[in-house]
Amino acid sequence: MSVVEIVDHPLIQHKISLLRDRRTGTKEFRDMVSEVSTLLCYEATRDLPLEEVEVETPIALARTKVLAGRKLALVPILRAGLGMVDGMLNLIPAAKVGHIGLYRNEETLEPVEYYCKLPKDIAEREVIVLDPMLATGSSAADAITMIKQRGAKHIKFIGLIAAPEGMKVLHAAHPDVDIYVAALDEKLNEKGYIVPGLGDAGDRIFGTK
Numbered sequence: 682m683s684v685v686e687i688v689d690h691p692l693i694q695h696k697i698s699l700l701r702d703r704r705t706g707t708k709e710f711r712d713m714v715s716e717v718s719t720l721l722c723y724e725a726t727r728d729l730p731l732e733e734v735e736v737e738t739p740i741a742l743a744r745t746k747v748l749a750g751r752k753l754a755l756v757p758i759l760r761a762g763l764g765m766v767d768g769m770l771n772l773i774p775a776a777k778v779g780h781i782g783l784y785r786n787e788e789t790l791e792p793v794e795y796y797c798k799l800p801k802d803i804a805e806r807e808v809i810v811l812d813p814m815l816a817t818g819s820s821a822a823d824a825i826t827m828i829k830q831r832g833a834k835h836i837k838f839i840g841l842i843a844a845p846e847g848m849k850v851l852h853a854a855h856p857d858v859d860i861y862v863a864a865l866d867e868k869l870n871e872k873g874y875i876v877p878g879l880g881d882a883g884d885r886i887f888g889t890k
């Protein structure tokens with residue numbers, strides 16, 4: 682059974698409120714996206730396997746646990762997903778980072794990949810796909826299809842804010858993928874923006890508006 686979790690820790694709710702505020706400037710917005718990503722990473726890595734080791738403390742020998750070395754890969758969806766990478770790497774610094782960029786051909790409606798560079802051993806890695814806004818869900822679903830086509834079997838998705846429509850589309854397309862978001866909003870508007878959302882995440886992270 683896959684996980685679909687709205688991670689509503691008070692610290693996350695507080696920071697999401699600041700992200701939503703139109704008065705929040707680029708630097709603060711970028712820093713906050715990183716912080717929320719770190720907190721979501723903490724939750725999404727709860728099931729990482731551990732192994733027992735012995736370490737010598739200054740007092741005695743301790744039987745204790747360390748990560749069992751499952752290899753991780755982060756794959757931000759261009760461009761807004763980039764804003765989440767540093768916050769994730771705060772907790773999992775050894776993760777490799779791939780990138781995927783896609784758009785939809787307006788005539789055929791087929792997803793077209795304009796950039797895809799993934800770690801060579803992606804098939805052996807636990808992959809975490811990043812996109813702050815799970816709006817229609819089609820980019821996330823298409824990106825995950827492409828990552829699966831390259832052999833990845835264990836995939837999670839982390840976003841900041843989801844629309845119910847996006848959640849439904851992503852979960853239906855990839856029922857095996859665990860989904861972690863910080864908030865589930867009301868709906869999408871006619872322009873594809875999440876309501877109330879936070880506006881265009883890419884523009885707000887990169888200061889392009």
Ligand code: URA
Pocket residue numbers: 761814816873874875876878879880881882883
């Ligand atoms: N992408 C965004 O950046 N914001 C939305 O509300 C929807 C998609």
